[in-house]
Amino acid sequence: MASRLENAMKKQDWSPRRRMSPLELPKRIASRADLIQFFAFLDLVDRTSFHPDDRFYDPASGEVQYTASDGSPAYSAGEAKRRDRLMSQAWAFSDREGLDIYEVALWVSGAINGPGHQNEDEAPRWVVEAVRPWV
16 A cells, blocks of 8 residues: 555656655654655755754753754744654664664664765665655
8 A cells, every 4th residue: 555655756847857755754663664764855945964863842941952053943842842753753663673763863864965975875775766756
């Protein structure tokens, strides 16, 4: 059964003059595809140099932890909290599946950034294939 993302990708016009990304934040992290989609979204759409240990929102201070180049918060509090929820699910999924979340994050980054990136050659085929529609 094709996922909603796969169906959306099939409907996109992928010609060079109209390369629009169907990439969206997943609703939850329940599969490898969701995990890769989340990390790819953070890299390609949010343009965030994220680390799986870092929070997007600090409940103690009430502040968003990621900032834009002008120093303003990169996310609203709600957006940051959503990313924290997804990262928590990413940790739980990775633990259940025996995946090293740090490696997966590096593999996704390497597969997105392509030749010459330090982790590009290390990314398993399932990661490279999953990010191919977005790069």
